Amino acid sequence: MATTSCDVAIVGAGLGGCFLALLLSRRGQRVVVIEQGPSVPSAGADFLKPPGLRVLARHGLADLAGRHGLRRDVIRYYHDGDPIQDCRFPDGFLIRPYRELVELIYTCCAMEGVDFWFDASIDDIAMDDGRVEELALSNGRRLRAGVVIGADGTKSAVRQTLDIEPCTVPYERVVMRVATVPLTASIAQLNRLYFSSDGWFTYFYPLSRDQARVFVGLPPEDDKEIFQDGIPALVDALKKFVTDSSDAFDSLQSATWQRIKVSSLRLGAYHKGNAALLGSAAFACHPMTGMGMSYTLHDAEILADVICAAGGDKELLDRLLSAHYEPRKHAHGQLIDYGDALIATFRDRDAYLAAFRPDLHVYGEAAMPATELPALQPI
Known part of the structure; x- marks a missing residue:
């Protein structure tokens, strides 16, 4: 079979890969996206916080992304059943199922001539x-x-292949499970995140006009016991610290729960030569931060600027990646540290409130620009 040539090959058709492909194709790059699955991936977060929405807005996609999503502007936090704080988002944040958001970007890519190769894994x-x-x-x-x-x-x-060793740390003290359930009045009214001093947490939020998502985090020893005994045992445990979302308990009876592995991931380098890493290939933070996708969109924006500024010069590309993309490790590291602090303190009300940072939780990295990035200059 003949060899195909292109300007940029992107391995992975998730949100970061599709968004980068769209940005590059709009600037005249020939892009091929390789995806091992039969279609775009379905597993991912449902939230775009203000930093990610600002990135989409810079490229004319914010209104399109939000057209069928849900806008929220506050999350209420509880500890042992008592409300302890409201986290407010002055510009709001977007809830939209991950697959829907990726499919939207994928559709835009198809209109720009991006070539997608599905059912294609790397040999x-x-x-x-x-x-x-x-x-x-x-x-x-x-x-x-x-x-x-x-x-x-x-x-x-x-x-x-690049021989970049990951530093992966599983969050072994808490097992996370997720289910999709019918929407109830309390979940439609407000996003609520509950913590308990026994090491449990649960998050209720709307996913669409008729569905909701429920996350449950619990100690490993409780997970084995609860999910062996069945949903009634789970509901009994939640009743001990979930107060304003009790109308959701009935919907949990028939829920199908998926166990998800959560780890932090750090790298010492994000690129080598003409190859770079993006999204969860480069970093992973605890989902309590709610910022992983927003940071990935900004990373894709930087990569697009770097690749286009290099103009096919491999030596220049290497230098620009070192100067403009490798520093992303600092912002990612700060976010990972923040997620570590949240998961380590949520059992203790005062410790959690002391660790909570509205600046990172609402706005993300302080240095994220509100306007289009300036053109990169060769160095």
Whole structure:
């Protein structure tokens, strides 16, 4: 089978990969997105906080993304059943199922001529002198690209090829489960996040006009006991600290619960030569921050500027990635540290409130610009 050539190959068709593909194609780059699944991924967060909405707004997508989503402006926090604070978002935040948001960006990509290769996993990545030369896929196709982006998740094949070791720390003290349930009046009224001094938390929020999402975090020893005994045991446990969302208890009886693994992930480097990492291939923070997707959108924006500024010059690309993309480790590290602090303190009301940072929780990184990034200059 003949080898295909393109300007940029993106491995992974999640939100970060699709958004980067859209930005690059709009600026004349020939882009191929490789996805091992039959369609865009469905697993991901449902929230876009103000930093992510600002990124979409800079590229004319905020209204489109919000058209069928839900806007909220406050989250109420409880400890052992008592409300302890409201976190307010002056500009609001968006709730929209992850798959819907990715499909929206994917549709925009298709209109811009981005080529998507589905059901295509990586068999081999050929390197030469520290740069990616060619991708060999499981379906026999081969691809040569001037730039390769690994947006292929926590087990990134691109990252493994670049020999960049991840530092992964599982949040083993809390097991997380998630279910989709019918929307109730209390959930439609307000997003509510409950903590208990026994090491439990649960989050109720609307997902659409008729559905809601429920997250439950609990100690590993309780998880085994509760989910073996069945949903009545879960509801009994929640009744001990969930107060203003009791109308949701009946809907939990028939819920299907999915266990999800949550870990932090840090890297010492985000690129090597002509290849870079994006999204959960580069970093992962605890979902309590609610900021992972928003930071990834901004990362994609920076990568698009860098790739276009390099103009196909591989040496210049390496230098620009070092100067403008590698510093993202600082912002990501701050967010990961914040997530670690939240998960470590939620049992204790005063400790949690002391760890809570409205600036990071609402606005994200203080340095995130409100206007279009200036054009990068060669260095």
